[in-house]
Amino acid sequence: MSVLIATRSLQVPLRVHDACFTSEVLGSLKCDCSGQLQLAMEYIQQHKPGIVIYLQQEGRGIGLANKIAAYALQEKGLDTVDANRALGLPDDCREYSSVSNILRDLGVKSVKLMTNNPRKIRVLERLGVKVLERLPCIVAPGALNVHYLATKRLRMSHLLEGEGSTVDDDQDKEELEGQFCHWNHDGESALSSFVEPDR
Numbered sequence: 001m002s003v004l005i006a007t008r009s010l011q012v013p014l015r016v017h018d019a020c021f022t023s024e025v026l027g028s029l030k031c032d033c034s035g036q037l038q039l040a041m042e043y044i045q046q047h048k049p050g051i052v053i054y055l056q057q058e059g060r061g062i063g064l065a066n067k068i069a070a071y072a073l074q075e076k077g078l079d080t081v082d083a084n085r086a087l088g089l090p091d092d093c094r095e096y097s098s099v100s101n102i103l104r105d106l107g108v109k110s111v112k113l114m115t116n117n118p119r120k121i122r123v124l125e126r127l128g129v130k131v132l133e134r135l136p137c138i139v140a141p142g143a144l145n146v147h148y149l150a151t152k153r154l155r156m157s158h159l160l161e162g163e164g165s166t167v168d169d170d171q172d173k174e175e176l177e178g179q180f181c182h183w184n185h186d187g188e189s190a191l192s193s194f195v196e197p198d199r
């Protein structure tokens with residue numbers, strides 16, 4: 001789904017947001033997803049035109065059932081990365097080719113991407129999306145997500161220091177250890193324990 005508030009072709013503010021049923025529908029405070037979506041919508045309202053592309057890639061692509069299983073392990077002390085790995089699931093298996101198709105369809109030539117995730121920028125650029133600038137999308141930590149946010153910063157290279165940056169500044173950030181997108185999106189997962197995401 002994409003939400004579009006008028007359009008122009010250059011330097012369009014863009015939020016590429018992946019579904020988080022637990023925070024966006026159930027109101028969970030364990031992550032920052034719902035707050036980020038809210039921030040992005042508010043930013044775009046104030047800096048029209050802009051686009052929010054909302055993708056059904058719950059749990060960084062592992063699906064809701066697997067994410068709930070990962071949450072059960074997090075209750076036992078594993079962090080968000082190790083919980084996925086303990087289930088034999090990838091750290092992140094999201095796929096963004098639809099974003100490049102939507103932007104091409106809309107005639108958008110370049111974007112300012114609202115994200116703290118340098119990997120998301122690199123993946124989109126590899127798909128041909130011209131990311132001219134990164135707009136930080138930082139939600140203040142709360143008691144229930146402070147550890148989760150620290151894990152995103154320390155283990156997933158998210159830029160959560162609060163400063164804006166150009167895309168080039170982000171290039172020398174540490175690569176995430178472990179798997180990323182390690183199943184090909186044309187067919188079945190290579191993982192026997194994988195439950196197909198609900199799309």
Ligand SMILES: Nc1nc2c(ncn2[C@@H]2O[C@H](COP(=O)(O)OP(=O)(O)OP(=O)(O)O)[C@@H](O)[C@H]2O)c(=O)[nH]1
Pocket residue numbers: 016017018019020021031032033036057058059060061062067070080084114115116117120137152158
């Ligand atoms: N597997 C897993 N997924 C989670 C967890 N908490 C939130 N998510 C999912 O994480 C996704 C959002 O990814 P994030 O890592 O928060 O952020 P990002 O999209 O990579 O980066 P930003 O653009 O900065 O938001 C959504 O699909 C959520 O459903 C968790 O503990 N485990």
